[in-house]
Amino acid sequence: xxxxxxxxxxxxxxxxxxxxxxxxxxxxxxxxxxxxxxxxxxxxxxxxxxxxxxxxxxxxxxxxxxxxxxxxxxxxxxxxxxxxxxxxxxxxxxxxxxxxxxxxxxxxxxxxxxxxxxxxxxxxxxxxxxxxxxxxxxxxxxxxxxxxxxxxxxxxxxxxxxxxxxxxxxxxxxxxxxxxxxxxxxxxxxxxxxxxxxxxxxxxxxxxxxxxxxxxxxxxxxxxxx
Amino acid sequence: xxxxxxxxxxxxxxxxxxxxxxxxxxxxxxxxxxxxxxxxxxxxxxxxxxxxxxxxxxxxxxxxxxxxxxxxxxxxxxxxxxxxxxxxxxxxxxxxxxxxxxxxxxxxxxxxxxxxxxxxxxxxxxxxxxxxxxxxxxxxxxxxxxxxxxxxxxxxxxxxxxxxxxxxxxxxxxxxxxxxxxxxxxxxxxxxxxxxxxxxxxxxxxxxxxxxxxxxxxxxxxxxxx
Numbered sequence: 001x002x003x004x005x006x007x008x009x010x011x012x013x014x015x016x017x018x019x020x021x022x023x024x025x026x027x028x029x030x031x032x033x034x035x036x037x038x039x040x041x042x043x044x045x046x047x048x049x050x051x052x053x054x055x056x057x058x059x060x061x062x063x064x065x066x067x068x069x070x071x072x073x074x075x076x077x078x079x080x081x082x083x084x085x086x087x088x089x090x091x092x093x094x095x096x097x098x099x100x101x102x103x104x105x106x107x108x109x110x111x112x113x114x115x116x117x118x119x120x121x122x123x124x125x126x127x128x129x130x131x132x133x134x135x136x137x138x139x140x141x142x143x144x145x146x147x148x149x150x151x152x153x154x155x156x157x158x159x160x161x162x163x164x165x166x167x168x169x170x171x172x173x174x175x176x177x178x179x180x181x182x183x184x185x186x187x188x189x190x191x192x193x194x195x196x197x198x199x200x201x202x203x204x205x206x207x208x209x210x211x212x213x214x215x216x217x218x219x220x221x222x223x224x225x226x
Numbered sequence: 227x228x229x230x231x232x233x234x235x236x237x238x239x240x241x242x243x244x245x246x247x248x249x250x251x252x253x254x255x256x257x258x259x260x261x262x263x264x265x266x267x268x269x270x271x272x273x274x275x276x277x278x279x280x281x282x283x284x285x286x287x288x289x290x291x292x293x294x295x296x297x298x299x300x301x302x303x304x305x306x307x308x309x310x311x312x313x314x315x316x317x318x319x320x321x322x323x324x325x326x327x328x329x330x331x332x333x334x335x336x337x338x339x340x341x342x343x344x345x346x347x348x349x350x351x352x353x354x355x356x357x358x359x360x361x362x363x364x365x366x367x368x369x370x371x372x373x374x375x376x377x378x379x380x381x382x383x384x385x386x387x388x389x390x391x392x393x394x395x396x397x398x399x400x401x402x403x404x405x406x407x408x409x410x411x412x413x414x415x416x417x418x419x420x421x422x423x424x425x426x427x428x429x430x431x432x433x434x435x436x437x438x439x440x441x442x443x444x445x446x447x448x449x450x451x452x
Contacts, residue, residue, distance in 0.1 A: 037263060044270040049430060051277035052407045055381040056414040060432055072406065072428035083431075155281040180298065181278040188282040202298035204275060205309075206286055 008192050010166045011109060011224075012144070012159075014177035015120040015127055018196055020096035020134055032070060032089050033077055040200070045069045047181075050121060050152040059150040061123045066090050093122075094129040098136060099198075105217035106139045112225035117142040119162045119175065121152050142166065154185020163191070174211065176220060180204040194220055234418050236392045237335060237450075238370070238385075240403035241346040241353055244422055246322035246360055258296060258315050259303055266426070271295045273407075276347060276378040285376040287349045292316050319348075320355040324362060325424075331443035332365045338451035343368040345388045345401065347379050368392065380411020389417070400437065402446060406430040420446055 013019055026039035033042065046066045053059055067086035074081045081089070110116060117140050120127045124145045131137040142165060146152050149161045163170040175186035178198040184207030186193040194212035195203055203210070212223050239245055252265035259268070272292045279285055293312035300307045307315070336342060343366050346353050350371045357363040368391060372378050375387045389396040401412035404424040410433030412419040420438035421429055429436070438449050 035263070037261070037267075041263075041267050041270060044267060044274055048270055048274035048277065049407060049432075051274065051281060052380055052410060052430070053432070054281060055277060055377075056411050057382060058414060065432065068431040071431055075428050076426045151281075154278055156283060181275060184278060185282050188284060200302045202301050204278070205294040205297055206275075206279070206291065 008114070008174035009168050009172040010115045010117065010163070010174070012117050012119040012162055012166075012173055012175045012186075012191075013140075014153075014175065014179065014182055015118050015122060015130060016093075016096075017198060017201070018176060018178040019098055019102050019118075019136065020130060021099050022096065024092040024096060025090065028089050028092050029070065032079065032081060032086075033073055034079065035077065038073065042066070042070060042073055045073060051155075054152045054155055059147075059152075061126070061147075062121050062152070063087065063090050063093060063123070063126065066093075094126060095133045096130060098134045099217070101217040102134075102136065103139075105221040106136070108221040108225045110139070114224065115166065116140050117144055117162070117166060119144045119146075119153070119158070121146050123147045154181055154188075156185065156189040159186050159189035159191050176217075180207065183207065183210045194223075196220065234340070234400035235394050235398045236341045236343065236389070236400070238343050238345040238388055238392075238399055238401045238412075238417075239366075240379075240401065240405065240408055241344050241348060241356060242319070242322075243424060243427070244402060244404040245324055245328050245344075245362065246356060247325050248322065250318040250322060251316065254315050254318050255296065258305065258307060258312075259299055260305065261303065264299065268292070268296060268299055271299060277381075280378045280381055285373075285378075287352070287373075288347050288378070289313065289316050289319060289349070289352065292319075320352060321359045322356060324360045325443070327443040328360075328362065329365075331447040332362070334447040334451045336365070340450065341392065342366050343370055343388070343392060345370045345372075345379070345384070347372050349373045380407055380414075382411065382415040385412050385415035385417050402443075406433065409433065409436045420449075422446065 029039040029042045046069045049065050070086045124147045127145050163173045170190040174192035176194045178196045178201045180203040183193040183195045184204045187208040193210040195210040255265040255268045272295045275291050296312045350373045353371050389399045396416040400418035402420045404422045404427045406429040409419040409421045410430045413434040419436040421436040
């Protein structure tokens with residue numbers, strides 16, 4: 001069982017935070033909110049509202065939700081910001097740099113025979129722009145976005161759909177993510193999961209444990225391609 | 227249409243924040259997190275993770291999710307807190323005082339012929355304890371909790387289920403809530419909705435507008451029972 005768990009056929013990589021460093025967006029949001037911890041609240045509230053839409057049968061671009069939430073949080077701090085300015089404050093999202101451990105890890109995993117894809121809450125156009133700017137566009141067989149199923153992660157159907165797109169069973173896929181809630185959803189949907197403990201990320205205590213729990217992507221490559 | 231919109235048969239009241247003052251829980255969470263703005267992040271992350279469970283087909287008591295999230299956020303601040311201590315920090319949730327505008331409003335609305343119920347993300351035992359302590363237990367025909375449908379608000383099925391329990395069409399119900407996301411979900415589910423602009427609460431800009439948008443429950447009673 002252990003060996004099988006460590007030999008998924010397909011690795012599905014979360015993008016924001018897992019592959020790409022969100023620091024420039026954090027800085028930009030903190031500046032709007034005049035609060036050096038504002039970005040944590042913005043991320044959390046944006047993720048909440050993405051699921052508010054999903055459980056209501058609605059969908060919108062994650063950055064449109066993020067801009068709306070930024071306006072809500074700004075108003076609570078007596079800062080008025082228009083929709084266009086809120087979008088502009090989030091524009092750094094499309095030109096994020098990869099974490100330094102990303103490219104070496106992806107190359108090792110490809111050489112070891114794994115099939116690689118992204119699975120992101122970003123829109124299709126968003127993830128294309130992000131990967132191109134980060135120099136990662138050629139690393140993935142498919143660049144899957146929740147825009148196609150019109151459901152945000154961690155809705156169980158998103159993971160099942162991704163496995164179908166890759167033409168394998170859910171159990172043959174491993175989600176790789178730095179968000180505890182993403183790992184939780186993938187495990188509950190029957191995928192394998194690897195948690196990457198990036199800064200200020202925690203596993204969700206009510207979820208199943210991930211199959212792999214490592215500090216960074218170098219350690220993931222060690223575990224999967226040793 | 228306006229008159230009909232302002233004459234719902236059933237008023238469904240959100241409890242936490244709308245009827246009850248969450249200030250003691252805010253203080254308690256801020257103390258654990260050593261951060262005077264920690265509670266906002268805790269509320270947001272707890273709500274996010276409640277929906278993480280709903281979109282994964284899972285359910286747990288909101289305060290169990292809240293305790294798990296408190297442990298996650300504490301670890302990010304190098305504070306270690308056990309499960310029991312996290313639950314204890316949230317125990318104030320069951321003994322909250324009502325906002326001062328609540329009882330007069332509920333009495334006016336009952337005298338005006340409205341049928342009143344709660345609709346809360348708290349558990350059944352949780353809302354019973356909350357309403358008893360707040361002296362509001364006798365104000366409601368039914369005390370509905372998401373524990374029965376095992377889905378958190380704002381999942382559309384929760385509102386539809388609540389209307390069924392009250393034996394009316396969704397359009398004959400009005401949700402009354404201080405959370406923009408709750409009002410958003412109710413409107414998308416075909417209910418009427420009243421937004422109560424409690425401190426630090428904002429409407430979700432991507433949602434439909436509420437039928438009533440007022441500063442407090444006294445103004446709601448003026449609008450509905452004038």
